[in-house]
Amino acid sequence: MRKLEPALFILFGTTGDLAKKKLFPALYTLFSSGWIHPDTRVLGVGRRDWSDDYFQEVVMTSVRASQPVTGSAITDFLDLFSYFKMDITRDADYDDLWRSVNQMESGLEINGNRLYFLSTAPDLFPKIAQAIGKGQPAKEGAFRRLMIEKPFGHDLASAREFNDHLRRHFEEHEIFRIDHYLGKEMLQNILVLRFANQLFEPAWQKEYIDHIQITVSEDIGIDQRGGYYDRSGALRDMVQSHILQLMALLMMNRPASFDSESIRNEKVEFLKKICLFTEQDVMSSLVLGQYVEGSEGECAYVDEKGVEENSKTETYAALRLWIDCERWQDVPVYIRTGKRMESKQAKITVVYKKQNDAPAGGDVDANMLIIRIQPREGVDLRYNIKKPGTVYDIIPVEMSFCQTCQFPGQSAEAYVKLLIDAWRGDLNLFARWDEIEATWTFIDSIQKQREKTELHTYAAGKNGPAASDSLIEQTGHEWLDI
């Protein structure tokens, strides 16, 4: 394995949840697998009055909670971390920061490479980007990369404004917009399944595929994120980002080649072809829901911390989408996603057309390709065989590839993969601005007339509002809980 180039990794938002839950553990995984160059350093920036030692203790606690660590490895790892206290909103503090940074770098062979990871509240991003742009322009021969977490705006207008801010100081190829879903093993596997095999792609089109179902359900509620979530909701939080990204990988045309620009070109082409919602669509092809108190005593959404008491934010959304392109004409895509559902699962079910003119006559089941994203990773294939025995009946059987069982513990955490790719400058798993633009355009077409549809309720711990069953039944299908 080639080590990643040495760099200074500057983290804004050091004291936040994401850093503790995902970033520190991911950095340790990189370190213990030998990816990290010995001259690489991590500088945590924050408002709190932490010492380097205290910061290192926080990092250690976070790593230990995620995986087994050995004594000497963790010590060497922690030595890479130091802390810088500052007020991110104060220009003067940045001068101090850059002085400190340049001093750190002077003793290391890191060639001026910089990775900025922004994990603060998003309204601070423009300020930080500006400060970096002014104080630390890109150096000749070095890389300078900005990793940012969603949300990338709240709608198209705010996303555009936000992006314009970033782009004043960073080139598009320097901006790594994280959609951690793209770092999941089975999301990356979609491209491989489709394009490293001859088996599936010839039937990957309207002539053979009847419809597609995408389910992303969570059993948890909104945790400590009430303040953020209540201004977002399922459409912005899940559909605009993860689910539309997943759809693009699943349904885009074959890219001219597999470099990140060609792939992202095709994704954008696809995203632009998702039919925008008309007023009629909002009424007939959308079901929004919000959880109320569950039978096990789970509290109602409006009683969650940080949520307005008369909040109209949706914690569940089901949609029927159509794609305006030759390949997918008249193939509906059904999406459902929600908080506090019966179970945590993410999966794609590609349902082929039934083969009505089959050898034995009569009705045969549809073929299905099920891509399981979580919790179990794998691929299942349902197809038909002759029922063994003397009669000529046709029955469905299933073949499974269970990645979780066959390669236990080998799947990479999304953030590990995302850090490696950003470090290498591989933009494949990061969203380009025009992808963001296309997805907000679609979401806006719903949001601007969402009052045309009612907000249904569902009991926490159940499978969403009953109206979502009617939604899919209208077009002759049903949710497949397999």
Next chain:
Amino acid sequence: MRKLEPALFILFGTTGDLAKKKLFPALYTLFSSGWIHPDTRVLGVGRRDWSDDYFQEVVMTSVRASQPVTGSAITDFLDLFSYFKMDITRDADYDDLWRSVNQMESGLEINGNRLYFLSTAPDLFPKIAQAIGKGQPAKEGAFRRLMIEKPFGHDLASAREFNDHLRRHFEEHEIFRIDHYLGKEMLQNILVLRFANQLFEPAWQKEYIDHIQITVSEDIGIDQRGGYYDRSGALRDMVQSHILQLMALLMMNRPASFDSESIRNEKVEFLKKICLFTEQDVMSSLVLGQYVEGSEGECAYVDEKGVEENSKTETYAALRLWIDCERWQDVPVYIRTGKRMESKQAKITVVYKKQNDAPAGGDVDANMLIIRIQPREGVDLRYNIKKPGTVYDIIPVEMSFCQTCQFPGQSAEAYVKLLIDAWRGDLNLFARWDEIEATWTFIDSIQKQREKTELHTYAAGKNGPAASDSLIEQTGHEWLDI
């Protein structure tokens, strides 16, 4: 389950091996599963001086050796059987036979339905057919069917002559030419796999498939069949019949509908498109072999009972075939079949083209669809996934459907299925004359110049002559022992 129409089942060749090993057990399976109408009777015809009681004992012993039987069921079953002693070559004996038959029928409600099963030496078939034709013409409103076992001739000329004899007394739709391979579960499954699913057929053509391998190996030798086998050999015994039939099902175009005539029309169309062997092909695309003494003391072919001591009969054949049609242009089909091989197995391996332009770059494995016919029945699918973990490597994985494991004991014996179909008049699993004609035409193109290639030897218990490896390597492939 609807019972089969009552009929008189007249068996010529009652005392032979096929009757004992296959027919009596299959008839019992039909009986115990409730297919047999109570007025149905089985009349065994033979030269030996057997009583009805003795015949019933023979039947009972044969059934008991094949499956568990219960006291009362077997008694009721045996009551259906009676025996008629005659010399099949004597015209006068047939008069007695028909008298006896008509007497039997008079007390039963079987409407004159007749199933004649010919299991004698094939040179007696024309005589029997003639006697039936003269003495027992088809009755209005009743069925009259002739089931015959291969060999159907020795080459095209003899097959044609043989067929002409039969056709003087029977219509084509009354002749059920048994290729017991077609009764095997996985052979019937080929049609279902291809045409009751949307998944496979779109890629079932030269653009996606690289080549096809068909292996039918037996670990046994020629048993007691030396006299027959030495005049036949692997090409006639296995390729002309079972393997070309299997290929036709696997590679024919979609039939207009799934009635037996439409299916057989497409099979014939395909069989006619297999490129006949030129002198060059016989030298370069054919390997014949004969087994010599094995390391475990297995005797050489020429030392088997009934075999000429300087016999040049092949007990092994490997061939490279090409099909002259749009769908399969430039897709080679490799066949290998032999006696006294390492293991008993029959399988089809469809090897797809490698996907050279794959997401991670580099070389990826070919997809494979493996149809396992025996001893294990099932379908395996090999395809590529992203190797779990941080790197973007592509690795092959396998999904299996094991029919033998998932439906233990449910696969029907070929003869059970064949008897049911013939009884119902379903010709689907039986070879039509023009199929026989096309396959002999192909085999003749080899036989007429077979002295242009040498007869290789191989040790009994090994995997055939080394020359067969060269045969497949010439065109850039290798035998897949998976």
